[in-house]
Amino acid sequence: MAQRTPLYDRHVALGASMVEFAGYDMPIQYSNMRDEHTAVRQRAGIFDLSHMGEVRIGGADPVAAVQRLITNDLDRIGEGRAQYTAMCNDDGGIIDDLVVYRGVAECWIVVNASRRAVDVDWMRAHLRDGATLHDASDETALIAVQGPRAVSVVAPLVSGVDVAGLRPFAYGWGATVAGVEGVVVSRTGYTGEDGVELYVDAPRAGQVWDALREAGRSVDMLPCGLGARDTLRLEAGLRLYGQDMDESVDPFSAGLGWVVKLDKDDFIGAGALRTIRENGAPRRFAGLRMSGRAIARHGMPVLHEDAQVGEVTSGTYSFTLGCGIATASLRSDVPGDVALQVDIRGTRAGAEQVALPFYKRPSNT
Numbered sequence: 001m002a003q004r005t006p007l008y009d010r011h012v013a014l015g016a017s018m019v020e021f022a023g024y025d026m027p028i029q030y031s032n033m034r035d036e037h038t039a040v041r042q043r044a045g046i047f048d049l050s051h052m053g054e055v056r057i058g059g060a061d062p063v064a065a066v067q068r069l070i071t072n073d074l075d076r077i078g079e080g081r082a083q084y085t086a087m088c089n090d091d092g093g094i095i096d097d098l099v100v101y102r103g104v105a106e107c108w109i110v111v112n113a114s115r116r117a118v119d120v121d122w123m124r125a126h127l128r129d130g131a132t133l134h135d136a137s138d139e140t141a142l143i144a145v146q147g148p149r150a151v152s153v154v155a156p157l158v159s160g161v162d163v164a165g166l167r168p169f170a171y172g173w174g175a176t177v178a179g180v181e182g183v184v185v186s187r188t189g190y191t192g193e194d195g196v197e198l199y200v201d202a203p204r205a206g207q208v209w210d211a212l213r214e215a216g217r218s219v220d221m222l223p224c225g226l227g228a229r230d231t232l233r234l235e236a237g238l239r240l241y242g243q244d245m246d247e248s249v250d251p252f253s254a255g256l257g258w259v260v261k262l263d264k265d266d267f268i269g270a271g272a273l274r275t276i277r278e279n280g281a282p283r284r285f286a287g288l289r290m291s292g293r294a295i296a297r298h299g300m301p302v303l304h305e306d307a308q309v310g311e312v313t314s315g316t317y318s319f320t321l322g323c324g325i326a327t328a329s330l331r332s333d334v335p336g337d338v339a340l341q342v343d344i345r346g347t348r349a350g351a352e353q354v355a356l357p358f359y360k361r362p363s364n365t
Helices: 008-013 033-042 062-069 113-126 150-157 202-219 226-235 270-279
Strands: 017-021 024-029 045-048 053-058 081-088 094-102 107-111 132-135 140-146 171-177 180-186 195-201 283-290 301-304 307-318 323-331 340-344 347-354
Touching: 008 202, 024 226, 033 045, 033 226, 045 202, 053 062, 053 113, 062 107, 062 113, 094 113, 107 113, 113 132, 140 150, 140 202, 150 195, 150 202, 180 202, 195 202, 226 307, 226 323, 283 307, 283 340, 307 340, 323 347
Parallel strands: none
Antiparallel strands: 017 024, 045 140, 053 107, 053 132, 081 094, 094 107, 140 195, 171 180, 180 195, 283 323, 283 347, 301 307, 301 340, 307 323, 340 347
């Protein structure tokens, strides 16, 4: 039986279409994906992301412990900042992509719901120097408000943290939100828009959700499901574990070479990743803009001159751009300026290679 987030009853009361995702009953949509997607791009949307995992690493030197696990370099950020990174196996394959929050006494690691058990087992097996691990996932709810009006919705409800003053990928501890104490407030996001995330003790999540929904009425904020979350993140060129990458894919092949810092102290997978960088990645990650009304989906073959040269990793219809968009894993020798085709159930659709992201929010929002 699928698990339920602390907000499950509220989703059902709102008439959400529920699906099982990563072992949880989650809302795929409330009204329709287009309206929810557009709300986030133009105003604000609220998401229940409580299926995500939260892992706390403590001990005498939590930063050093996490540094050995991840490819990015926490020394490049200070306390109170967050960092996107990958965690790799000894062969350089991606175990998961993560967001690490660097604190004083501990680091928080946000993991994908589908990888929580794998990640926790891997971390426990590879922690050193007296580091401690606490899986706080079940006791933590995560609510995200995303969109150009997100800060104006959240900030009036928050004391103890200056929400408007948070820089991108910064966070604050110990906020009080709608009367609920001990909330962690961050400004990261997964939609390509400005946004605020609230980590709340699970039993109090409903109180925060209700207050945010009431505050969002003034900007016509909509509750949004996993469907809109996927279309938004793909427009922003952001990766989804299990589709765009897995343990058979290295960060360079997933277009994530920028999160690999080989000049820091040794970390798991560093030797393999050095070899891949020196010899060239076997694959490259590309954006595709589809012709006509074609919509590519995960796993569909990508062709060039009648030969398969890759496959689609993610694909959808872009409500913002008005066309099909996709990402693909291609052979590294495929030129970036040639036209490709996607085999959509026996029909070949034209695909233009384009730079990622497909969408970037205006600089004045």
